[in-house]
Amino acid sequence: MESFHAVIPAGGAGTRLWPLSRASRPKFLLDLTGSGRSLLQETWDRLRTLVPADHIHVVTGPTHAPLVREQLPELTGLLVEPAPRDSMPAIGLAAAVLGRRHEEAIIGSFAADHVIDDVAEFGAAVQAAVAVAETGLLATIGIEPRNPSTAFGYIESGERLDVDDAPSARAVTQFVEKPDEPTATHYMRSGSFSWNAGMFVARTDILLGHLARLQPHLAAGLDHIALAWDSPDRQAELESTWPSLTPIAIDHAIAEPVSLEGGVAVVPGAFGWDDIGDFAALHALGQTSSPDVVWVDADGFARTEDGTTIAVVGIRDAVVVRTEDALLVTTMEHAQRVKDVPAELRREGRDDLV
Amino acid sequence: MESFHAVIPAGGAGTRLWPLSRASRPKFLLDLTGSGRSLLQETWDRLRTLVPADHIHVVTGPTHAPLVREQLPELTGLLVEPAPRDSMPAIGLAAAVLGRRHEEAIIGSFAADHVIDDVAEFGAAVQAAVAVAETGLLATIGIEPRNPSTAFGYIESGERLDVDDAPSARAVTQFVEKPDEPTATHYMRSGSFSWNAGMFVARTDILLGHLARLQPHLAAGLDHIALAWDSPDRQAELESTWPSLTPIAIDHAIAEPVSLEGGVAVVPGAFGWDDIGDFAALHALGQTSSPDVVWVDADGFARTEDGTTIAVVGIRDAVVVRTEDALLVTTMEHAQRVKDVPAELRREGRDDLV
Numbered sequence: 001m002e003s004f005h006a007v008i009p010a011g012g013a014g015t016r017l018w019p020l021s022r023a024s025r026p027k028f029l030l031d032l033t034g035s036g037r038s039l040l041q042e043t044w045d046r047l048r049t050l051v052p053a054d055h056i057h058v059v060t061g062p063t064h065a066p067l068v069r070e071q072l073p074e075l076t077g078l079l080v081e082p083a084p085r086d087s088m089p090a091i092g093l094a095a096a097v098l099g100r101r102h103e104e105a106i107i108g109s110f111a112a113d114h115v116i117d118d119v120a121e122f123g124a125a126v127q128a129a130v131a132v133a134e135t136g137l138l139a140t141i142g143i144e145p146r147n148p149s150t151a152f153g154y155i156e157s158g159e160r161l162d163v164d165d166a167p168s169a170r171a172v173t174q175f176v177e178k179p180d181e182p183t184a185t186h187y188m189r190s191g192s193f194s195w196n197a198g199m200f201v202a203r204t205d206i207l208l209g210h211l212a213r214l215q216p217h218l219a220a221g222l223d224h225i226a227l228a229w230d231s232p233d234r235q236a237e238l239e240s241t242w243p244s245l246t247p248i249a250i251d252h253a254i255a256e257p258v259s260l261e262g263g264v265a266v267v268p269g270a271f272g273w274d275d276i277g278d279f280a281a282l283h284a285l286g287q288t289s290s291p292d293v294v295w296v297d298a299d300g301f302a303r304t305e306d307g308t309t310i311a312v313v314g315i316r317d318a319v320v321v322r323t324e325d326a327l328l329v330t331t332m333e334h335a336q337r338v339k340d341v342p343a344e345l346r347r348e349g350r351d352d353l354v
Numbered sequence: 355m356e357s358f359h360a361v362i363p364a365g366g367a368g369t370r371l372w373p374l375s376r377a378s379r380p381k382f383l384l385d386l387t388g389s390g391r392s393l394l395q396e397t398w399d400r401l402r403t404l405v406p407a408d409h410i411h412v413v414t415g416p417t418h419a420p421l422v423r424e425q426l427p428e429l430t431g432l433l434v435e436p437a438p439r440d441s442m443p444a445i446g447l448a449a450a451v452l453g454r455r456h457e458e459a460i461i462g463s464f465a466a467d468h469v470i471d472d473v474a475e476f477g478a479a480v481q482a483a484v485a486v487a488e489t490g491l492l493a494t495i496g497i498e499p500r501n502p503s504t505a506f507g508y509i510e511s512g513e514r515l516d517v518d519d520a521p522s523a524r525a526v527t528q529f530v531e532k533p534d535e536p537t538a539t540h541y542m543r544s545g546s547f548s549w550n551a552g553m554f555v556a557r558t559d560i561l562l563g564h565l566a567r568l569q570p571h572l573a574a575g576l577d578h579i580a581l582a583w584d585s586p587d588r589q590a591e592l593e594s595t596w597p598s599l600t601p602i603a604i605d606h607a608i609a610e611p612v613s614l615e616g617g618v619a620v621v622p623g624a625f626g627w628d629d630i631g632d633f634a635a636l637h638a639l640g641q642t643s644s645p646d647v648v649w650v651d652a653d654g655f656a657r658t659e660d661g662t663t664i665a666v667v668g669i670r671d672a673v674v675v676r677t678e679d680a681l682l683v684t685t686m687e688h689a690q691r692v693k694d695v696p697a698e699l700r701r702e703g704r705d706d707l708v
Binding site: 018019294296297298302304308309310311312313314315318320322324325326327328329330331333334337338340341344345348350353 | 372373646648650651652656658662663664665666667668669672674676678679680681682683684685687688691692694695698699702704707
């Protein structure tokens with residue numbers, strides 16, 4: 001594990017969790033689970049059980065960099081991207097910079113805003129993925145599904161691979177998008193599908209090699225930036241090159257095409273995992289309502305950030321979230337559509353509320 | 355009209371309008387219609403078009419007396435009842451006190467928390483009711499129903515009476531409680547039913563005569579208090595006698611039994627009227643939501659008292675009311691059950707929120 005570096009892209013806005021999640025304090029900076037630690041800090045804590053602090057790197061934007069530094073005082077590897085260009089440029093930048101510094105580097109990317117309930121199992125899965133990555137494969141961790149969720153993408157696994165220290169590794173047959181319910185039930189029953197949690201582990205030379213082949217413009221841009229990174233030209237190069245980089249997710253840029261070539265392996269993750277995609281997910285995780293809620297012929301999730309009392313009358317599966325400056329009222333069924341609220345507020349020029 | 359005195363019993367809590375209406379600032383003290391005047395002030399303004407200020411009397415409790423005085427600086431006739439005993443003791447007290455002061459007094463009672471949209475029509479109806487009351491009948495104003503509401507009680511009218519200055523007056527056949535929908539539709543079609551708005555006009559001697567016959571204990575108690583009213587013994591007599599008075603509504607105490615004896619007449623009120631019984635009624639009155647509400651696949655009534663933004667997603671006929679210290683979320687369908695919230699809060703000892 002000495003050559004292993006963890007990368008945490010910290011950029012998601014979490015607009016489905018408005019008004020808790022805001023542009024200025026997005027989901028990953030929030031303590032959504034009531035643990036006393038933000039999702040980013042919990043991600044950090046999990047990775048710190050595996051690697052020293054200087055092997056953990058966070059990629060974030062300039063507006064969130066100060067809060068990231070504040071939340072992670074041990075952090076030395078902060079990579080500030082001038083603007084969000086999706087996950088491939090963020091992870092690719094870390095790979096390019098680390099690949100120049102450490103020839104044998106293996107990097108793994110882990111979202112800043114997911115929850116995981118078993119740190120030991122998570123650590124075991126990462127170690128297995130690193131063992132797989134050492135063989136030159138792009139490794140991913142597939143979460144053993146606990147229900148036929150339609151909220152996540154799935155990974156289909158094929159034949160067992162023969163990797164020392166990762167006996168459970170299998171070839172990835174394909175990545176599939178969020179399925180409908182009958183398909184998800186079929187996936188679940190088949191036993192050969194796992195949830196795609198976006199955790200990828202690879203040698204930097206392998207990752208950048210795939211990128212040079214599949215996204216040559218993006219790879220060249222990242223290479224330019226990495227060359228200037230540890231020099232006084234870093235900021236100038238970033239500012240001139242970053243805006244031209246193709247905005248694309250790592251799944252589409254590399255994972256999916258390489259899986260079709262047989263270059264991706266999956267190791268099972270036997271831990272509870274969720275991306276807390278919306279308030280229904282947060283509620284399903286067992287997050288309870290604020291103490292002062294009065295339910296009259298009603299149930300659901302109700303939280304107030306300002307200590308006031310909430311009363312819900314006659315609404316099942318209600319979702320009520322009150323902050324000092326805003327209020328959301330919906331139901332579990334419509335929790336995904338909450339993202340339309342900040343979108344509408346932005347259209348109306350109410351950027352202070354987004 | 356020189357002998358006419360208006361009485362405004364101001365005691366209703368309006369618990370169905372929680373959290374706007376509170377024990378400390380009940381519905382009648384609120385500007386629910388956005389007119390800039392509270393419901394009590396609007397009631398006052400309507401009556402002032404008919405009588406001088408010293409002919410308007412407000413009966414209220416000791417906790418609300420200071421705010422009533424503040425809202426009605428012209429008011430001279432404030433009657434403070436030590437505790438609420440329903441409408442008959444409140445109106446009976448005013449009748450007993452005024453009957454002693456003015457032998458020919460006619461009093462009319464008008465709720466402090468109703469809305470009326472046509473002051474001229476209201477005034478004409480009151481004048482007709484006073485003309486009827488002069489003949490010795492108990493007069494009521496029946497509101498011409500605009501829809502088959504199940505939220506109000508109804509008055510059935512019979513034969514036309516022959517009263518000068520009130521040609522449209524009819525005998526009341528019966529008062530009926532809130533009907534179910536088919537019955538309300540039948541009432542509406544029949545043309546002989548009107549809404550009971552609780553407006554009663556009578557000579558004080560007639561009113562107190564009925565009371566002495568039908569509720570002798572209550573009548574005797576009120577007589578004792580009235581005797582002491584304009585003397586230094588007022589407070590002592592009030593405190594010793596008031597708690598023993600029968601708590602009863604004027605409808606049950608007098609209007610219903612006297613109607614069966616043929617002693618009640620109704621004059622039609624051709625004006626818009628509502629008792630704003632709940633938030634569905636307030637919304638139906640055309641009360642619009644706060645300006646900063648974002649509706650996503652949703653509609654209804656949403657109001658914030660603290661200037662914050664409300665977003666409602668995926669809920670039809672929503673009712674959302676945010677005050678500084680509380681929040682109500684329900685739907686129009688369940689608007690009547692809002693009264694359960696302050697009841698529950700009281701059980702929990704949260705009297706500060708009631």
